[in-house]
Amino acid sequence: MSLWKDNTARQTPAPASEAKEPARFDAPSKPELAPSPATTLVPRTTTSLPRKESLIATDITIEGKIEGGGSVRIAGKFKGNVSVQGDLTIEAGAKLTGSVRADNVTIAGELEGNVEEASHVDLSPTGVLTGDLKAGSITVAAGARMRGQVEFGWDDGKLSKSSKHSNGFGAESGTSS
Numbered sequence: 001m002s003l004w005k006d007n008t009a010r011q012t013p014a015p016a017s018e019a020k021e022p023a024r025f026d027a028p029s030k031p032e033l034a035p036s037p038a039t040t041l042v043p044r045t046t047t048s049l050p051r052k053e054s055l056i057a058t059d060i061t062i063e064g065k066i067e068g069g070g071s072v073r074i075a076g077k078f079k080g081n082v083s084v085q086g087d088l089t090i091e092a093g094a095k096l097t098g099s100v101r102a103d104n105v106t107i108a109g110e111l112e113g114n115v116e117e118a119s120h121v122d123l124s125p126t127g128v129l130t131g132d133l134k135a136g137s138i139t140v141a142a143g144a145r146m147r148g149q150v151e152f153g154w155d156d157g158k159l160s161k162s163s164k165h166s167n168g169f170g171a172e173s174g175t176s177s
Contacts, residue, residue, distance in 0.1 A: 086102065
């Protein structure tokens with residue numbers, strides 16, 4: 001038995017029981033099907049392809065590192081650093097232990113680590129962040145909890161060391177101006 005079709009197979013005439021339909025002038029004629037050579041499909045390129053999203057399901061625990069160009073949704077537990085050129089969502093009941101770099105970060109579960117770089121961070125009512133946060137903008141919902149330092153709204157994303165002194169307010173502690 002072969003796994004391919006033999007193209008030189010003899011064609012058998014149609015049984016006499018199969019009568020051809022009479023031609024109708026009110027309906028388009030059916031084109032005759034003839035064998036054609038195989039063609040390869042070329043994928044179309046569009047200007048805005050949707051980003052793919054990877055999911056760590058609720059019953060999954062993973063330890064490692066995530067890097068990539070798509071978005072990530074964590075519903076289970078992940079231990080390691082996440083660096084994506086897309087969105088990161090930590091769902092309610094999920095836990096991420098590690099540092100984060102993403103375009104947009106939504107924390108509805110628990111993040112134990114620093115958000116090192118993000119355009120926007122959204123702390124949902126069930127969200128818990130234990131670590132520092134550096135972002136372009138933040139939204140904190142009532143009920144969200146956070147323990148750490150926050151920097152947001154800076155053009156370059158970093159504070160100038162010359163403008164920040166030991167007490168963090170631009171003046172040396174214990175000195176008078």
